[in-house]
Amino acid sequence: MSEFTISRRGLLAGSALLLASTALPTIGFAQTPKKGGRLVLAADSEPRNLNPAIVASNGVFFISSKIVETLAEASFDGKDGLQPRLALSWEGAADGLSVTFRLRDGVKWHDGKPFTAADVAFSALQIWKPLQNLGRTVFKDLEAVDTPDDLTAIFKFAKPTPFQLIRNALPALSSVVPKHLYEVGKIEENPANNAPVGTGPFKFAEYKAGQYYRLTKNDAYWGKDEPYLDEIVYQVLPDRTSAAAALEAEEIQLAAFSAVPLADLDRISKVPGLKVITKGYEGLTYQLVVEINHRRKELADLKVRQAIAHAIDKDFVVKTVFLGYAATATGPVPKNDPQFYTADVPTYPFDVAKANALLDEAGYKRADDGKRFALKLLPAPYFNETKQFGDYLRQALAAIGIDAEIVNNDSAAHIKAVYTDHAFDLAVGPPVFRGDPAISTTILVQSGIPDGVPFSNQGGYKNAELDALIVKASETLDTSARTELYKEFQKKVAADLPLINVAEWSFISVARDRVGNIANNPRWAVSNWADTYLAG
Amino acid sequence: MNWLRHFFRTPEAVAGALILALLAAMALAAPLLFPGDPQAIAGPALLPPFQDWSLPLGTDRLGRDVLAELFHGARTSLAVGLAAAAAALLIGAVVGTLAGFAGGLIDEALMRITDAFQTVPSFLLALAFVSIVGPSLGVVVAAITLGAWTGPARVARAEVLSIRERDYVAGARVIGMHPLEIAFREVLPNALPPVLALSSVIVAAAILTEAALSFLGLGDPNRVTWGGMISEGRTVLRTAPFLSIVPGVALVLTVLGVYLAGEGVVESTAVRRSLS
Numbered sequence: 001m002s003e004f005t006i007s008r009r010g011l012l013a014g015s016a017l018l019l020a021s022t023a024l025p026t027i028g029f030a031q032t033p034k035k036g037g038r039l040v041l042a043a044d045s046e047p048r049n050l051n052p053a054i055v056a057s058n059g060v061f062f063i064s065s066k067i068v069e070t071l072a073e074a075s076f077d078g079k080d081g082l083q084p085r086l087a088l089s090w091e092g093a094a095d096g097l098s099v100t101f102r103l104r105d106g107v108k109w110h111d112g113k114p115f116t117a118a119d120v121a122f123s124a125l126q127i128w129k130p131l132q133n134l135g136r137t138v139f140k141d142l143e144a145v146d147t148p149d150d151l152t153a154i155f156k157f158a159k160p161t162p163f164q165l166i167r168n169a170l171p172a173l174s175s176v177v178p179k180h181l182y183e184v185g186k187i188e189e190n191p192a193n194n195a196p197v198g199t200g201p202f203k204f205a206e207y208k209a210g211q212y213y214r215l216t217k218n219d220a221y222w223g224k225d226e227p228y229l230d231e232i233v234y235q236v237l238p239d240r241t242s243a244a245a246a247l248e249a250e251e252i253q254l255a256a257f258s259a260v261p262l263a264d265l266d267r268i269s270k271v272p273g274l275k276v277i278t279k280g281y282e283g284l285t286y287q288l289v290v291e292i293n294h295r296r297k298e299l300a301d302l303k304v305r306q307a308i309a310h311a312i313d314k315d316f317v318v319k320t321v322f323l324g325y326a327a328t329a330t331g332p333v334p335k336n337d338p339q340f341y342t343a344d345v346p347t348y349p350f351d352v353a354k355a356n357a358l359l360d361e362a363g364y365k366r367a368d369d370g371k372r373f374a375l376k377l378l379p380a381p382y383f384n385e386t387k388q389f390g391d392y393l394r395q396a397l398a399a400i401g402i403d404a405e406i407v408n409n410d411s412a413a414h415i416k417a418v419y420t421d422h423a424f425d426l427a428v429g430p431p432v433f434r435g436d437p438a439i440s441t442t443i444l445v446q447s448g449i450p451d452g453v454p455f456s457n458q459g460g461y462k463n464a465e466l467d468a469l470i471v472k473a474s475e476t477l478d479t480s481a482r483t484e485l486y487k488e489f490q491k492k493v494a495a496d497l498p499l500i501n502v503a504e505w506s507f508i509s510v511a512r513d514r515v516g517n518i519a520n521n522p523r524w525a526v527s528n529w530a531d532t533y534l535a536g
Numbered sequence: 537m538n539w540l541r542h543f544f545r546t547p548e549a550v551a552g553a554l555i556l557a558l559l560a561a562m563a564l565a566a567p568l569l570f571p572g573d574p575q576a577i578a579g580p581a582l583l584p585p586f587q588d589w590s591l592p593l594g595t596d597r598l599g600r601d602v603l604a605e606l607f608h609g610a611r612t613s614l615a616v617g618l619a620a621a622a623a624a625l626l627i628g629a630v631v632g633t634l635a636g637f638a639g640g641l642i643d644e645a646l647m648r649i650t651d652a653f654q655t656v657p658s659f660l661l662a663l664a665f666v667s668i669v670g671p672s673l674g675v676v677v678a679a680i681t682l683g684a685w686t687g688p689a690r691v692a693r694a695e696v697l698s699i700r701e702r703d704y705v706a707g708a709r710v711i712g713m714h715p716l717e718i719a720f721r722e723v724l725p726n727a728l729p730p731v732l733a734l735s736s737v738i739v740a741a742a743i744l745t746e747a748a749l750s751f752l753g754l755g756d757p758n759r760v761t762w763g764g765m766i767s768e769g770r771t772v773l774r775t776a777p778f779l780s781i782v783p784g785v786a787l788v789l790t791v792l793g794v795y796l797a798g799e800g801v802v803e804s805t806a807v808r809r810s811l812s
Contacts, residue, residue, distance in 0.1 A: 241773055263582070263597065263772040320581045320598060381753075384771055392598055394758075395577050406757040408671060 033516060035228050037534035041254035042243040043213065043234035050204075051193040052175040053127045056134045058284060058432075061172075061526035062257065063213055063234060067110075068177060068198030071101060071120070072170040074283040074435070074522045080167055081338065081435075083521070085528070086115070086176055086199065092163025096477040099155040099166050107222045109178045110203045120153040121145035122179035127187060134439055138169045164479045168339075168436035171283065171523055201227035201530035211236055221530065228533035240384075244268055244510070253515050253534070256525040258507040261384065262323045265508060273513055278325065280519025281506035283435060284526070285334040288317070288326075288389060289444070290500040291418065291427040295460040298373050299425060303362035305497040308426075309348035310355040311400045312393065317503050321388045326505035331490040332441055334433050334504040342487040345494035355400045364401075372401040375425035379406065381414055383430060389502070390428050420452040422460070431455050433504075437486045442470045445498045461498040542804035549800020555793025562610040570604035574760050578604070582776050596768060596779055606786055608760045613743050613790060616673065620680040620742035621735050627681065628688025629724060629731055635689070636696030636727075637719040647693070650686045658683020662745055666754045673756045676749055680742045687738070688731045695727035729805065736798020740791045747787055762787050 045059050052064045072090065075083035087101040107115040128135035129142050141161055146154040155166070176199070181192050195204050201223060202215035213234040217227055235252055237243050243259035246252045248271055260268060269276040290308070294300045314328040327335055331345045364372040377397075379390025387408075394404045404426065409417055417423045434440050443449065447462040469492065473485035493499075509525065511518055516533045518524065543549050566574075578591060578601040585594040585602070593602040635646040653661070662679035669675045699705065700723055708718045749755050750763030757764075762783040769779030 241770060244774065261771045263775050267775050388598060391575065391757075392577070395573070395575065395598075398573060398576070408753060408757045410667070 033228050033531065033533045034535055035225075035533070036230050037228075038231040038233060039229050039254060039515065039532065039534060040233045040235055040252045041256065042237045042246060042252050042259045044236075044238055044240065044243075044257065044259055046209065046236055049193050050196050051177065051190075052196075053123055053177045054131050054133075054188070054193065056132055056172050056175070058257070058526055061523075063215075064175075064196050064198075065200070065526045066202040066215055066232060066529050067196045067200045067204050068175045069200045069528060070171055071174040071176065073527050074171040076282075076520075076522060081522070082167065082170060086120075087170075090167065090170070092166065094477075096160030096162060097157050099157075099163060101153045101155070103151045103153060104222060105151055107199050108220050109180075109199055110197045110218060111178075111181075112220075113178065113180055114150075115176075115178075115199050116150040117145075117147035117153040118150075119176055119179045121147050122182065123174075123176045124153075124155065126182070127177065128173060131187060132173065134169070134434070135173050137443065138165060138173055138439060160475060160477055162438075162474070162477050162479070162482055164339075164482055165436050165438050165474075168434075169439055172434055172439075200528050202229075202232055202528075205231075223530045226530035228531065229529070232529070247274060247510055247512070250512070254509065254511040254518075256507065256509045260508070260510045262325055262508070265323070265325070265510070268510055275511055275513055277509040277511060277519050278506075280509060280521070280524030282336055283522035285336060285433045285504050285506050286383075286430045287329060287332075287334060287433055287501055288386065288503040288505065289429050289431055290393065290502060291424070291429045291444075291459055292461070292497070292499055293422060293425050293427075293459045294462075294498070295422065296375065296425050298362075298364060298375070301362050302496065303358045304364065305500070306348065307355040307358040307362070307400060308397070308402075309497060309500050310351045310358065311396045312348075312500070312502055313350040313396065314502055315350070317389060317392060321385050321392060322503065322505055325508060326503045329501035329504050331494040331501055332444065332499075333437060333486065333490050336504070337433065337435070339435075340437060340483055340486045340490075342490055344487070345491045347494070348500075352399050359400060359402075366401045370401055371403045374403040374405065376423075377404040377406050377426045377428070378409065378414060378418055378424040379428040380430055381409060381411055385505070386428050386430050393426070393428065415454050419454045419456065419458045422451075422458055429455070437489065438474055442473075442489070445493055446470050457498070459498070463492075463496060463498065466492050466496070466498075540804075543800050546800050546803055548796045549803065552793045552796025552798070552800055555789055556797050559610055559614060559790055559793060562607050563614045566604075566607035566611050570601070570607055574604040574608035575600055582772070584776070585778050585782070593782055594776075594778060596765070597772060597776075602765075602779065602782055605760045605765055606762075606782060609762045609765060609783060610786070610790075612673070612756075612759050612761045613746065613787070616677055616680070616746040617739040617743040617794070619677045620684060620746075621738040623677065623681040624684035624738050624742075625688050625731060625735060627685040628690075629692045629728065631685070632689040632692025632694075632731070633696050633719050633724045633727065636693040637700055637715070637723055643693075646689075650689050653683065654686045656683070658741075659745060659748065662749060663752070663754065666749055671749075671754050671756055673759060676746055676755060679749070680745045683745075684738050684742060688734055691734060692724075692727050692731050695730055696723050699723050699726050733798070733802050733805070736794050736801065740794040740798075743787070743790055743794070 047060045049055050050060060050064045052060050052068050069085045071085060071087035072082045073085050074081055086104055088104055089102045092099045103117055109115055124145050129139040141157045141159040142155060143158045144156045178197055181197055182190055201218050201221045203218050205214040205216045207213045215232040217230050240261050243255040244264045247255055265276050268274055292299050298304050318326045318328055330343060330347055333341045335341055359372055366372055377390060380386045390406055394406055397404045418427045431444055432440060443456045445457055445466055447467055449456045469489055473482055476482040476485055514535045516535055517531045521527050577599045579595050579599050581597055581599040583591055583595040591601050596602060631646055635643045661683045665679040665682055666675055705722055708722050747763030750761040751767040755761045755764050765783040766780045773780055
């Protein structure tokens with residue numbers, strides 16, 4: 001998508017570099033991969049549980065995806081957007097009741113034991129399905145995994161499960177962990193959760209709390225000549241302003257996941273030796289969403305929700321909050337999704353007069369002080385941008401006579417307030433679109449989800465028609481019919497506004513020019529980095 | 537009058553008083569000069585200072601007028617500083633007087649409680665309190681008070697201990713006044729001046745604590761505070777340093793002003809005492 005890939009800034013930086021390369025013939029983009037070296041990069045959080053099979057989240061993947069591999073990884077040009085990792089091929093049965101994986105031969109765990117189909121069966125049945133945050137929904141009907149030989153795993157489902165969904169779930173949900181280490185004792189308390197053992201190009205070496213994680217090269221890796229790097233060190237830099245300084249001082253060579261604040265990118269792109277990269281996060285799109293508590297009688301009124309949608313200037317949000325590093329949203333599927341997105345949905349252009357008229361129509365006239373009603377607004381604290389959007393939304397609502405009071409919480413308190421206690425009227429949330437609406441998107445709208453499930457519909461919204469559509473799509477095996485149903489889903493969500501999608505954004509990497517093979521797949525920051533190298 | 541003359545004889549005191557007067561004027565004039573919500577979006581984002589004279593100090597990341605925020609922030613800072621200091625002095629004076637006048641077990645109990653509060657760093661106490669109760673202006677004032685009342689309590693107790701042996705207290709006892717009445721009508725007013733001398737330190741510390749809490753995201757998010765402005769500016773420190781510098785300078789000047797004026801008061805009362 002053009003908004004993410006080409007920016008004037010990027011072009012300028014690129015052409016400046018080209019100019020520089022004529023002056024200094026040793027610097028250039030056409031470097032050949034070089035072996036060896038230590039890559040030091042910034043880490044902004046310190047996950048304690050590093051098992052990606054249990055905690056499928058980007059914070060964990062960022063470190064553990066280099067150690068523990070999945071069956072397949074996302075790809076820009078592979079078939080169905082995938083490239084093989086531990087599985088060489090995958091095939092779904094026509095009845096939707098089974099999926100057959102052929103596994104890679106000659107793969108060894110870091111402790112020397114061979115990798116077999118039994119590890120896949122164990123991971124799927126004992127971890128992905130019962131324990132994994134996302135796997136619980138996708139693999140809910142997984143009944144058994146047959147292993148006719150060491151290199152074949154056949155997933156058997158109790159109910160027809162769309163192959164498209166399983167395929168789309170592979171990059172994030174299919175981390176395989178060693179059965180021989182996990183079959184004894186409680187899986188959640190296994191020491192390997194903190195010092196993971198996998199098949200990946202790097203081995204876990206050590207973790208010093210508050211300082212760094214260190215990974216070392218796996219000499220027995222299955223990839224030919226891979227990995228190139230000898231070591232990866234994640235330097236813990238929780239302060240976002242320090243990442244930029246560390247890059248400039250050459251203390252670190254890479255800052256992924258927008259560790260450098262957006263406002264600093266313009267300046268840093270002009271620093272010689274540093275490059276700003278907007279690619280490599282296409283598969284990790286975050287959505288800026290206004291979550292609505294439909295238990296409030298004002299917000300249960302569609303006209304009020306429409307008024308709020310009209311009151312938000314999405315272009316302003318993209319331009320000012322995200323400094324252009326985002327795109328406006330039309331509905332629950334982001335524009336950069338190649339399979340499901342449709343632009344054919346009701347839209348809500350920025351129109352304060354119309355918003356005011358809608359509120360008048362709904363019967364919420366302005367009182368003498370100009371206010372119609374007051375509500376509580378809880379911006380999620382995870383990103384600067386969600387907090388800033390909260391400040392903007394308060395102003396946008398003030399313009400249509402809604403008096404919003406901002407309530408700030410830390411992460412844990414925010415999740416409890418919104419998803420367990422429902423102590424909010426509006427909340428600003430950053431759900432992630434994970435390549436298929438059934439993985440983590442329909443859950444934002446579906447009714448009947450128990451209290452306390454984070455990033456789900458906890459606003460008390462109930463729409464039988466949408467619920468039926470979601471169930472139908474989850475049972476539809478035919479890929480194009482299923483895709484059509486999700487297009488219908490987008491239309492209905494945009495029309496009834498169970499939540500308001502404002503913008504879609506992803507992350508930015510800043511790296512030294514020496515770091516090669518960056519951003520070469522849509523989930524690069526959370527992929528295995530077997531081919532990443534440091535030029536001399 | 538005599539006292540005022542002494543007060544204005546020291547240049548620090550004059551400087552402090554001027555700064556405080558300016559600050560008070562800013563706080564009072566804020567709603568007149570900048571009516572409406574100071575957090576409203578007023579122009580393009582990240583406009584540097586002195587570019588557009590309708591927005592003399594520029595705008596922040598969302599395009600809010602920094603000057604308007606600065607004026608309204610003065611209100612919050614002063615309100616929190618004065619309210620917290622008043623509450624701390626009140627609680628401290630009452631606790632100190634009770635402890636000093638009653639003596640015995642009550643004294644022991646109250647002073648051990650004071651010790652307990654004093655051993656916990658007051659900022660940590662405020663931090664813990666706000667994160668449990670949730671940030672709003674009243675809670676922030678209460679949180680700051682929680683760590684600030686111990687100083688006045690100790691000073692008040694020490695004063696009361698010496699005053700309660702005076703003749704007029706014995707006289708009050710003889711005419712049958714209720715002990716509480718003696719404590720609060722006869723003893724406390726005389727014990728108050730040295731306690732009040734602490735007020736400048738407490739106000740300054742309260743303003744700083746409020747700013748620090750806001751900086752950590754624990755201030756009232758629906759009000760402009762200088763600490764909050766610095767915190768927001770910090771993310772763009774390299775590209776728009778003025779967003780942190782402007783409220784930072786205001787904060788330094790305010791604390792300096794309060795402190796200098798307080799020193800002036802102490803000096804002039806000291807002069808007055810030595811003269812009498």
